[in-house]
Amino acid sequence: MAPLVRSVAALAITAALETTAFVSTPNPYRTARTTTAGARQAARPGLLRPSPQHRYERVERCRVPTIAAASAPVKAVADEDVATLPLEQTKRDDLRNLAIVAHVDHGKTTLVDAMLQQSSVFRDNEQMGIRVMDSNDQERERGITILAKVEGPKPQTRFVLKKALELGLQAVVVVNKIDRPSARPEYVVDKTFDLFCDLNANDEQSDFQIVYTSAIKGIAGNEPEEMEENMEPLFKAIMGMPKPLVKETAPLQALVANIDYDDFKGKLGVGRIHSGSLKKGQNVGLGRPGEDVKTGKVSELFVFDNLGRKAVEEAHAGDIVMVAGLAQIGIGDTILDPANPNPMVPIAVEEPTVRMTFGVNKSPLAGREGKFLTTRMIRDRLMKELDRNVALRVEETDSSDAYEVSGRGQLHLTVLIENMRREGFELLVGPPTVITKQVDGSTHEPFETVEVQVPDEYTGAVVDLLSRRKGEMLNMTPVETGGDAQMTNIEYLVPTRGMIGLRNSMLTATRGTAVMDTIFDSYRPYAGDIEARDKGSLVAHENGVATPFGIAGAQSRGVMMVSAKDEIYRDMIIGLHQRPGDLRVNICKAKALNNIRSATKSISESVTVPMEVNLDMAVEYIQADELVEVTPTKIRMTKNAQMAGKK
Known part of the structure; x- marks a missing residue:
């Protein structure tokens, strides 16, 4: 076949x-x-x-x-x-x-x-x-x-x-x-x-x-x-x-559905030829309804063959093609015959709903691992991302060391951060915030439809979580599983603000049994204040190296996020406090060695396994006065000294 x-x-x-x-x-x-x-x-x-x-x-x-x-x-x-x-x-x-x-x-x-x-x-x-x-x-x-x-x-x-x-x-x-x-x-x-x-x-x-x-x-x-x-x-x-069904003899129409970028070929447009044919070296137009037609020349033409692409001299109606040479090409443009322009209805790219700040890493441990550290390097990388990531937005901020990056959701942005981390960048990343709009003088915010399938025993916990985040229940029905397990499907309309940090809370409340799907619904009137994280952070008191003795003394105050021998610096978040408000603790102190053979043995045995900190967890955890430090091998969280000074 x-x-x-x-x-x-x-x-x-x-x-x-x-x-x-x-x-x-x-x-x-x-x-x-x-x-x-x-x-x-x-x-x-x-x-x-x-x-x-x-x-x-x-x-x-x-x-x-x-x-x-x-x-x-x-x-x-x-x-x-x-x-x-x-x-x-x-x-x-x-x-x-x-x-x-x-x-x-x-x-x-x-x-x-x-x-x-x-x-x-x-x-x-x-x-x-x-x-x-x-x-x-x-x-x-x-x-x-x-x-x-x-x-x-x-x-x-x-x-x-x-x-x-x-x-x-x-x-x-x-x-x-x-x-x-x-x-x-x-x-x-x-x-x-x-x-x-x-x-x-x-x-x-x-x-x-x-x-x-x-x-x-x-x-x-x-x-x-x-x-x-x-x-x-x-x-x-x-x-x-x-x-x-194709229109082989009609004038050229190819709707651009995606863009890519190649370091040698430049910007690439991907789309399906709806009518006519397209040749390498052909002079074509780029048009949208009601706008002037831009002209250019197709320098290279590809079709998709198996898992790769293949250079061709000509493609026909029905083919999906990739074209090079059109520097101004964008999603929604129609590649057309400039002598007979008839642009198609453009594809609408969803607008960003969430934004975060990307800045230079200024922590005491900055520059030890990464290859790309400066503002210019970060800016160049973000500008390069815009060539292929069409729903991304990058804007200047009041600080010369940070940029505001907007995307279609937290996942959209964390994928970019993770790619940059693996490429050798170091960053300080701010908490995600939603993008609001003014409609008829009132503030509107993005809402998402959330669908959760969960065992019956955890239904109450899920309903409580979503309701406390200003969610509106749309539907709740039993699910036929074909076995002994009893499942319920719950559908809510929730502000995007309420979705930030929800996934971890959902997994905790349902012991990892919930399956959750979300999709953007619409902009609706501002839903009011949503309760923030109800617990504070354990914050490092001084620079140094974490010791078993220091951790053993601090873990009674909350859940630790670091291990013994980890490097620590002042203002670094090292754990989740069991009560509201932040608490400074010293986990770098060492126990006096009265008996060398047993001074650390009993202490090490009493130290519990720390909470795992990954990028998704850290981005969901931080609040307005906190930042995530991202390096090629480490994910740390820290208090934002600038925001703390404003308080």
Whole structure:
């Protein structure tokens, strides 16, 4: 089977059995029409399973004539009907345009691994590796896909699926992890129907084909009980998707959906050619509706081949391409024929919602590890990031040593910080704060929809956490797990301010059993004060090296974050105080040696294991008067002397 993944027009949804829980909300536009399962099955044979009956009734209720007429989705065209298409439209038999969309940890990358392994992408003697689509170290460690994606870290299925359905795209639903003991395929398919209905899918989209897979085992089947020993059923489903309709002879239109940067080639634009063709060396225009057309020349042209890119002389409608030579190119631009400009509706890039300060490391331990330490080096790195990270914003601050960096959320910014740390930078990072707006004279702030699946015994703790952070409950429903465990799905609308620091608190309150998904909802009126961290910090009293004796004396006051022999400096945060307010302690003092053999033995045995401090935990922990010190090997927290002076 030849490699299939080339461009974006068809959609595959992967739903993991143990974590998928989509909540259906009332829809006033749904009609009340219903039909019997048998009649519906006869109308569309082979697509839907004959039971349970209520599935087909729910699909029938999905029909929304007014919305369908307004969106005018493109319908699949049979091969024998090609002659009836408009003269400028043709079908490309050599492409099946594909995108895979799912929540975090639902097996997208593992599924692609299995497909690539069985589709002759790799030579027989070539080592494939694990999660080859995650080419970045952080992608493998965090379990998310970051690089070369249009919208950055955005795992939310609902948002992406909604956009795909609005474009009239067809879907194949892939129910993954079918080999799990807790597999519940009937429930997952049922909930997926609910999701499609909730997103106003039309009849053709609602009659999606279902393929069951175990990506880790590389097997698939059209029924959970009838699995084949390879991924052939999934390949057949993909090949059965509608062939892309293109306008080969129409004027050039290619919508730029992503940008990248190469040290030698400069700025690169990535997009799909919707009509016409594009050649290397061609003079083209860059346009947006209502704006003047900018001109340039395509110096190099690439298409995506297997896991890499391949230089070509010409590409045609339906191809996803990468172009070099257009220095002013940006997401939402249309590459077009300057003699016949017709720009497409641009893609809207989400605005940043969270900001942090990035500054020079000024701690007493600064400069011992990093290679890039100065303000100029930090500024150059941030400016370089802007060439490829389209949703990032970098602004000057009142301080000549710090910059304000804004992104789409805490994860967006911590990924950048972690990359810089691994490259050899040292930084002082401020706490994340949300970006507010003034609407009709009142302050509005960003809100997020939060969906949490948790065992019943921890439901009260989750509700309490979200309510105390000014959350508004949208839905709470039981989840069918197929086993003895009783789970509840809770959906809240929470200010983004309330999400900062929530993940650690959630894991603590639920003993690590909660699964949480979030997505930006909208800007809404300011929700009022949200309670801050209810405990203070243990702060180092002096410079020195932590000793077992000093730690043993301090750990009765709270939870320690450092170990014996760690270097300490004054104002460094060394632990979490058990009470509100900060407390200075001396953990560098040593015990007088009265008996050399036993002076430290009993003390060392009484020292508890410290709390782990990583970047995500530190960024969530710090408050307005605290900073995170980031070096290539260490993550420390410190009090902000400048902010303390203002107090």
